[in-house]
Amino acid sequence: MLKTEGIVLKEMRYKDTSKILSIYTKKHGKITAMARGAYRPKSQIIANTQPFSYNEYQLYKGKNFYYINQADIIDSFYSIREKIERVVYGQYMLELIEKSMEEGQENPKIFMLLLKGLKLLSGMDKDFLKFITAYELKFISFLGYRPLLDRCVLCGNKNVKNIRYSPKEGGIICYNCSSYDSSSIYLDDNLYRGINELLYIPLDRIHKVKLPDETIKKIHYIIVQHILYNIDRNKLNTLNFIKALEST
Ligand SMILES: [Zn+2]
Secondary structure, eight states, X not given: OEEEEEEEEEEEEETXXXXXXXXXXXXXXXXXXXXXXXXXXXXXXXXXXXXXXXXXXXXXXXXXXXXXXXXXXXXOOGGGGGSHHHHHHHHHHHHHHHHHOXXXXXXXXXXXXXXXXXXHHHTOOSOHHHHHHHHHHHHHHHTTOOOBOSSOTTTOOOOOSSEEEETTTTEEEOGGGGGGXXXXXXXXXXXXXXXXXXXXXXXXGGGGOOOOHHHHHHHHHHHXXXXXXXHXXXXXXXXXXXXXXXXX
8 A cells, every 4th residue: 555646647448337448646656547437426536537627536457557545635636627727828838748758757857847847837827838938948858858058068169159050960060060950940149048047947937038929939949849758749839729729
């Protein structure tokens, strides 16, 4: 039997009344857990087994997955469901973890980031893309792939004029090295400054960062390429919904 805090990433129906959950736990990283009877009308664990809900779980380990013995809700993050943008960006935060972390891979920094991110998102009414771009930069850094921004990732050149960003190499490349990665993206001064600001600003102070919408969109695009490359994926499903929201 083990006790840990956890946030539900994903739910899947199993047989008639049960659910299989993907839960991101503080102590054991991502786990797969069975919630028996979660779909029964009088189930006591309906609220504890929905995506976003944050619980204190008592689990025991079976042969193939964990079983939920008890769950006490800490925060359901219900207000995320009250606004479409919150749902879409929140689902993206969950999918990022679901698709990039191995089972049992513990990472307390990412757990705290997700928690803080969901709390801020719960009360958010604007500037979602700026928020998520800062979140992505922190997420990928905590995963071990912090973008290298103070010198050329290939030769160490510290001249940051006429630079490009290489998602593959994980940072900026200087003018002399620019031919090494044809998929690199040109960074003007605004983009370069913007990436730095969004990387280092704490999430709860994001309103202090003033950037034009177009700059944020480009940085978001660049960082998504960086993430996809490092987590070895071609796409993330929720990115399509973000694209749809941002184009309206
Ligand atoms: Zn270089």
